[in-house]
Amino acid sequence: MRKALITLGLLIGGGTAAFIAAAPAVAQPATAKRSYDIPSQRLDLALNSFAEQSRLQIMFDPALVRGRRSAALQGSFLPSDGLRKLLAGSGLVAARGAGGVYMVKSGQGGGDTSLSTGEGAATGSVSNDAAAMAGTQDMVGEIVVTAQKRSENLLDVPSSVSVVGSEQLERFNATQLSDFAGYVPGFIVAGGGIPGAARLSLRGIASNTSATVATYVDEVPLGSSSSYGDRGSLSLDLFPYDVARVEVLRGPQGTLYGANAMGGLLKYTTVLPDANAFEARLGADLFDIGGSGSLGWGIRGAVNIPLATDVAGVRLSYFRQRNPGFIDNRATGEEDVNVGRQEGGRIALLLRPAPDLSLKLSAVRQNLDYDGGTAITVTLPDRRPVDSGLSRSDVLPTPYRQRLTVLNGTIDWDLGGLSLVSSTSYARSHTNSRGGFADLLPIFGIIGALNTDNRMTKFTQELRLVSPTGASFEWMAGGFYTRENYRIRQTGDAIFPDGTPADAFNPLLDAGQPSRYVEYALFGNATYRLTDRLELGGGLRWTKDRQLFGQTNTGFLFNPADPTSVLTVETRASEDVVNYMASAQYRFGRDAMLYARVASGYRPGGPNIVFPGAPAKFDSDSLTNYEAGIKSEFWDRRARIDLSLFYIDWKDMQVVLTTPSSIPYFVNASEKTISKGAEFSAQLVPVEGLRLNVNMAYTDATIRGDVPGLRARAGDRVPNVPRWTASATADYFIPIGPDLDLTFAAGYRYVGERRSRFTSDPVGVDLGDYGILDASMSVSTGVWTARIYARNLADKRGFSTDGGAVAGGFRNLAIITPRTIGIALDTRF
DSSP states (O other), X not given: XXXXXXXXXXXXXXXXXXXXXXXXXXXXXXXXXXXXXXXXXXXXXXXXHHXXXXXXXXXXXXXXXXXOBOOOEEEEEOHHXXXXXXXXXXXXEEEEOGGGOEEEEEOSSOGGGTTTTOTTOOGXXXXXXXXXXXXXXXXXXXXXXXXXXXXXXXXXXXXXXXXXXXXHXXXXXXXXXXXXXXXXXXXXXXXXXXXTBEEEEETTBOOSSSXXXXXXXXXXXXXXXXXXTTTTOBOOOOOGGGEEEEEEEESOOHHHHOTTOSXXXXXXEEOOOOSSOOEEEEEEXXXXXXXXXXXXXXXXXXXXXXXXXXXXXXEEEEEEEEEOOOOXXXXXXXXXXXXXXXXXXXXXXXXXXXXXXXXXXXXXXXXXXXXXXXXXXXXXXXXXXXXXXXXXXXSSOOOEEXXXXXXXXXXXXXXXSOEEEEEEEEEEEEEEEEEEEEXXXXXXXXXXXXXXXXXXXXXXXXXXXXXXXXXXXXXXXXEEEEEEEEEEEEEEEEEOTTSOBOGGGOSOEEXXXXXXXXXXXXXXXXXXXXXXXXXXXXXXXXXXXXXXXXXXXXXXXXXXXXXXXXXXXXXXXXXXXXXXXXXXXXXXXXXXXXXXXXXXXXXXXXXXXXXXXXXXXXXXXXXXXXXXXXXXXXXXXXXXXXXXXXXXXXXXXXXXXXXXXXXXXXXXXXXXXXXXXXXXXXEEOOSTTEEEEEEEEEEEEEEOSOXXXXXXXXXXXXTTOOSEEEEEEEEEEEEEETTEEEXXXXXXXXXXXXXXXXXXXXXXXXXXXXXXXXXXXXEEOSSEEXXXXXXXXXXXXXXXXXXXEEGGXXXXXXXXXXXXXXXXXXXXO
């Protein structure tokens, strides 16, 4: 089977696909009634909302709909009737053409003739529309984003945003963030090869304390806000059946998302339940990873069940995947020591007890069990693997276990011109990891065996009032509250390289660290349209946080003279912070927009561990981002470009230092850091069916003064931040029959050279650069889709993070996943 997979993968290797961020979704048949709740608003936004809810593919010229408003649409309708009612009074009509795609155009002789052919009409029965529709596959398509807590056309958002759609995820069977992050300009995922346990960075804002990129699932914030809890390494990997799209906002989003959004935002928007249509999806795949001793597999399924027409619907999903190991442990003789298992599910309930009121309830569960990460042992400085190319030398096993549960209830109430949104969520995570840390006494070869058990609960409540979208003056005001509790316990023993205990140094470590983080915030923003071309916007957020940190320490590392003594301490810290945002955007030409934006962001400080030499607390760090950009569509909407320039002034950067006995503590860098650069993305449809994407980012993030404690000198680059990232994709769609389509796709993603620590730090490691080629080919009947895919087709060896020193003076470096070739089969009914 493995040989068959590899052979088939090589046969399609020259072919090709990857995700195209601007690609519109494939039109789905829509013959059943669906429920809609779309207020009167700007027509382009209304059409985008209708397309999402109806699952129709709708094409329109932004210049044609600009300045027009939609009619309100509430109730249950056939998609054709709903679209006609939405356009009523606008002077526009919609005609159904090839592939079931609707084209909005100027009305001719009355608004009600636009859909007279009915849902089942053949393409040729629409007079003069077939020619118009023939060009719809030549357009880059519309993209709707909600990361600014409104439904907006991507071209109207005055900041740098990238979007990855669900179909784009499915084409490569992307089951974790690292599978597609390389196609988002400047987005870095630094992890040890374990999904859900990685650090994210944007625009050079990277740190080894708490998160600098906020992660949301719909209205739910994930991970801890403080530097304790998950230490900024908790992320969620949803499977494509659950994801409508993934949005990435670059630059600080502090006014809307508060703490930890100083680098940007990663937001998963999930698929809503449907109260009128039944849908079921099932899929499975089988894949091989280079160097593994077995095949990997995955199964997935989702079902949408209407419970009461127009009133209630429920959606359930489940996935399970086994990722084979491909790393051997030369120290113990074990093979494939990084086998991983992922399992998760989601249930979502949508209730509409009244036309102006909706309630969404959801629960997400994710389980991860990995025997180890993807680190291999290398020599330095050449990064040459020791022994075989896929092996490491760990005396101790390094398993990782994570359990994550997320609950949410969101109420959306139309108050007659204003919307009141309430989001209440509760999250619980439990992670456990084991492994070694550092050479404690190199002369004796003694190392520490460390077990970390981390439990976190997080309650959040957000309430906001939102004005109608599309008015000349738009505003939003709200409040936010979160309470996070952490229970962390670390236990450690000193051992020799052969695994026997070094009793003279035991107990080495037993540290309990219960802590709490509480935050209150008030926020608001507004946009005013001075003219049809010029808009001004601004926002403020006031935040107050309170923290409590407790510790109960015993062991040799804390008190070598009396390892059995116990130290119990409790410390507190609090602060008030104000973030702001101001923007201006100017439209010149029919489909072009120039914008400028200034925004601030921050990350909470907090109390420190009580230890000689460590400060009692560390401060919040903050930054100010200055940004300008241009967005434009041209060539009859066959092309789109997005260019942004940014300059970030980052003050009091938080970093981790360690005591001589390897106890970590937090400090603020005394010198500020400057990150400046540019991001560019372009989409092009040169001929029908072919879509091309190019993304590129340049980031120059350096510290501006000497910081001896960090072994950093002026001009040193920020760790783990490459100067260059880039990607290119191609997607070719070929209809080969009335109900049969063939798609080829390919993508290339490049990550430039990075260093694991500041440039002048001799302990740092040059991680080098790497480029990855992905490819896929699929055949679809509309009901069944068969796909063969390959990630890292050329089997390039790239390094993602530094895993630390190991016995013998070698180094463990985490590698990207070797060549993966798989086959997948999906069906929907």
